[in-house]
Amino acid sequence: MDTPVNPETRFLHAVEMGVGTWQWGDRVVWNYGHNYDEDAIRAAFNASLEQGVRLFDTAEVYGNGQSERILGTLIKETNQPVLVATKFMPFPWRLERKSLLRALKNSLDRLGLESVDLYQMHWPFPPISIEKWMSVMAEAVQQGWTRTVGVSNYSHTQMMRAYAALERRGLPLASNQVEYNLLNREIEKNGLLRRCQELGIRVIAYSPLAMGLLTGKYGPENPPPGLRGRKYAGLLRRLKPLINLMTEIGREHESKSCAQVALNWCICKGTLPIPGAKNAEQALMNAGALGWRLSEEEIARLDSASESVVRSAS
Ligand SMILES: NC(=O)c1ccc[n+]([C@@H]2O[C@H](COP(=O)([O-])OP(=O)(O)OC[C@H]3O[C@@H](n4cnc5c(N)ncnc54)[C@H](OP(=O)(O)O)[C@@H]3O)[C@@H](O)[C@H]2O)c1
Secondary structure (H helix, E strand, C coil): CCCCCCHHHHHHHHCCCCEECCCCCCCCCCCCCCCCCHHHHHHHHHHHHHCCCCEEECCCCHHHHHHHHHHHHHHHHCCCCCEEEEEECCCCCCCCHHHHHHHHHHHHHHHCCCCEEEEEECCCCCCCCHHHHHHHHHHHHHHCCEEEEEEECCCHHHHHHHHHHHHHCCCCEEEEEEECECCECHHHHCCHHHHHHHHCCEEEEECCCHHHHHHCCCCCCCCCCHHHHHHCHHHHCCCHHHHHHHHHHHHCCCCCCHHHHHHHHHHHCCCEECCECCCHHHHHHHHCCCCCCCCHHHHHHHHHHHHHHHHHHC
């Protein structure tokens, strides 16, 4: 499909993959400071840049600002060009336009930047309307504090409201960041992916490794720790056939890993995956998802295996 891409958002369509940085400072879900630290993250950051992966996705709420702070420190240490996407959380007590502009200024301070490349509305939470938030997002662009505007976790209807509100101000909606991976293909089924492709809205795929499950390193006997283990308890027991197929397909591509197959599948579907990486090894492995492509036939086999796993778990 020929996607009509707006010149202002073209840079995002040129990016095949980014790095998720929720892990960078978050203790609650990811256990930052326990089995990885700032040095490990520095190594992940540098390894990503060396491999040409230079889009970093963060948010004001990750580690309560810590992710943006760490990313800011690392950006200062490099001469390499970096693209930064961050997010605004519309907490219910944030009722004024000033709250978004202030939050963005605070994010910029933590990042040590004058402007970010993409500012995203993290969730479509009430009470403030989508139209009102988009009008403040447009102000942020006018101020020069963000290059483009995106949304996250927006349904088809919510996204179209954001798209229309920005269009009235002469701005494109750059992206919708949603969960998408071989274990969650909701956006294929509900038409969101197709609509984004028709309108030139970049789909940024979060949790592209299903929070680590699609690397093949977890199973019912060794579930991921904490929240993740609970979230995926049902799927973990049924994952094996899919992991076996990913391993088999990876082998046919010069021994690509399950993680690399999972990320390449996201790219082949026309999305921009942003796998989280805690260290250089993970960042390097994830970058190995670039520079090759699964065949149509392999994608169809993966689609069918993922369907079976999800159906049997529900
Ligand atoms: N907009 C939103 O609402 C939203 C929600 C969630 C995430 N996100 C964004 O999306 C990014 C990615 O999603 P995610 O962090 O939820 O999950 P993910 O990318 O699917 O999984 C990341 C985790 O998988 C493991 N891992 C990564 N690469 C690996 C490799 N090569 N080999 C082995 N293990 C590997 C690591 O955890 P372990 O080593 O501990 O297993 C890592 O923390 C986040 O960082 C964030 O930027 C956005």
